[in-house]
Amino acid sequence: MTPTPTDTLVLEESTGRQIIVNLLGFDRLGLANDVLNAVRLDGRTWFQGIRFESDGVRSEGHIRLGIDRAETIDILLQRLNAITGLVRITQALAS
Numbered sequence: 001m002t003p004t005p006t007d008t009l010v011l012e013e014s015t016g017r018q019i020i021v022n023l024l025g026f027d028r029l030g031l032a033n034d035v036l037n038a039v040r041l042d043g044r045t046w047f048q049g050i051r052f053e054s055d056g057v058r059s060e061g062h063i064r065l066g067i068d069r070a071e072t073i074d075i076l077l078q079r080l081n082a083i084t085g086l087v088r089i090t091q092a093l094a095s
Contacts, residue, residue, distance in 0.1 A: 016066060018048060018094035019073065023061035025086040027054045035061055035086075038079035044072045048094075059085075064094055 021039075025031060032052045039045055049064035067073065073091070080089050 016068075019065050019067055020092050020094050021061075021063045021065065021076070021080070022088075022090045023059075023063070023080070023086055024088040025059050025061075025083075027057055027059040028085050031059055031083070031085055032061065034083045035063070035080065038083060039063065039065065039076065041072060041075060041079075044068045045076065
């Protein structure tokens with residue numbers, strides 16, 4: 001099953017915005033590592049908080065990120081959509 005973003009964010013061109021990415025997927029060895037590697041975008045994102053929970057079948061992740069510009073979200077979503085096992089990816093601006 002291919003993950004589909006449910007929301008589209010529109011950011012101003014300013015820097016230093018925060019987003020929250022919520023993930024839902026099938027639990028498997030290495031899923032959290034794959035997500036962390038996808039989020040590392042050469043200084044364009046920085047982690048502000050991260051949490052993963054799993055029950056052996058399903059995994060949920062919540063990541064708070066700082067981002068440098070709006071285009072970074074598109075790159076991030078492309079990378080997350082390529083991860084095997086993720087079924088839902090949603091994002092929102094952090095308050």
